Amino acid sequence: MLTMMMSIAHRITGAALYFAMLLLAWWLMATASGPNAYATVQWFMGSVIGRFVLFLCTWALLHHLLGGIRHLIWDLGYGFEPNEREWLARATLIGSIGLTLILWIVGYMVVGAS
């Protein structure tokens, strides 16, 4: 059950990141355009909606990254035993949520310190 949901989650996070790349493109283009455009994009990213979207993006990226590593492990021919699959699915989910929280705590510490 969990392993099935993890497979679908890999596809959904991949598709979400596909569109999230628009945010990166917008941010980079704005930074390259100058201080005014940069201020606008920074305002959006710092708003409640912006932070929420970026939080979900962080989780999607980390979940897809760990899920991708899981796929690569399977490609090498390992991790097919039922208990191994279960373990990998759990590690992907717990790892992605844990790393997301850690990154955001570090992020707030970085901003707070500067």
Next chain:
Amino acid sequence: MSVTGHDMRTPLQRVRGLGSARSGTRHFWRQRLTAVAGIPLTVAFIFVVLALMGRNHAAAVQILGSPIVAVVMLLFVLNMTYHMWLGMQVIVEDYVHNEFRKVALLMANSFFCIVVGIACAYALLKLSFGV
């Protein structure tokens, strides 16, 4: 495939270049190639984002314009847009069976990924060379 029993090729060599679109393994292989490359690049990308957080415009430009950061970001952006182009192609092929819609979506996918990739790459180059 050989029927004489003297085929010296490995199974992987036999399937190379075959498949429904004669590009099955090449597509698969590039998806894996960009995935493997994506692991260190994504980790590096996360560190760059952390370094950029809360900076003013001048500082952000300076960080993104330094050679190592710029090259890492360019590799990340180009690798990831290629990866997501291949990935979305698989998703479209899996779910869309109407031939016209499929071709239209595959085209849209190509345009989207090229625009995103070029926009990111152009911005990064402009930040480096300041033109």
